[in-house]
Amino acid sequence: MEFSSKLLENAVYEMSQLPGIGKRTALRLVLHLLKQPEERTELLAHALLKLKSEVNFCKNCHNISDTELCEICANPKRDETIVCVVEDIRDVMAIENTSQYNGLYHVLGGKISPMEGVGPQDLNIASLVNKVKNGVVKELILALSSTMEGDTTNFYIYKQLDGLEVTTSTIARGISVGDELEYADEVTLGRSIINRVPFESSIKAN
Numbered sequence: 001m002e003f004s005s006k007l008l009e010n011a012v013y014e015m016s017q018l019p020g021i022g023k024r025t026a027l028r029l030v031l032h033l034l035k036q037p038e039e040r041t042e043l044l045a046h047a048l049l050k051l052k053s054e055v056n057f058c059k060n061c062h063n064i065s066d067t068e069l070c071e072i073c074a075n076p077k078r079d080e081t082i083v084c085v086v087e088d089i090r091d092v093m094a095i096e097n098t099s100q101y102n103g104l105y106h107v108l109g110g111k112i113s114p115m116e117g118v119g120p121q122d123l124n125i126a127s128l129v130n131k132v133k134n135g136v137v138k139e140l141i142l143a144l145s146s147t148m149e150g151d152t153t154n155f156y157i158y159k160q161l162d163g164l165e166v167t168t169s170t171i172a173r174g175i176s177v178g179d180e181l182e183y184a185d186e187v188t189l190g191r192s193i194i195n196r197v198p199f200e201s202s203i204k205a206n
């Protein structure tokens with residue numbers, strides 16, 4: 001892509017570094033911003049910088065939160081004996097939307113992916129195992145999407161829990177292989193949480 005302006009080229013380049021944004025989309029977004037009043041761009045830039053510098057993660061579940069404990073962890077009505085293990089905040093939002101789950105979450109921050117250089121030590125797995133060792137948690141629901149990375153991560157966690165007093169379950173596979181939780185419809189996702197199955201049986205099924 002040939003640019004008539006270095007300033008434009010730089011802005012398009014930075015925009016195109018975002019996931020799912022190709023050069024053409026980046027150019028469209030940048031030209032859109034250029035047409036807007038300057039304060040729109042300032043508000044956008046300011047919101048992003050403020051998020052980046054002030055973002056906080058719940059000290060219990062690692063969900064993004066403005067307070068030390070997120071609203072879910074701080075809610076005494078939630079059942080702290082059940083913990084749903086998810087990849088990121090999008091999964092928490094999707095499951096919360098179903099209104100079918102009253103336990104807590106544990107946000108891993110990603111999935112094990114040797115291809116992308118993400119190992120178990122890069123994720124919030126040690127704190128999850130510690131949480132189980134502390135004895136409050138009676139059930140872990142492994143709710144990572146059923147991609148190869150999701151399965152690998154579920155299985156790794158399951159092995160780490162070997163010998164600990166905890167029931168491990170996984171969301172029922174109403175959600176087909178490869179679907180991300182984020183995109184599953186609320187009814188299907190809600191049902192699959194209610195009808196969760198022991199993790200052992202899901203390994204045997206594969």
Ligand SMILES: [Zn+2]
Pocket residue numbers: 058059060061062063069070071072073074
């Ligand atoms: Zn929390």
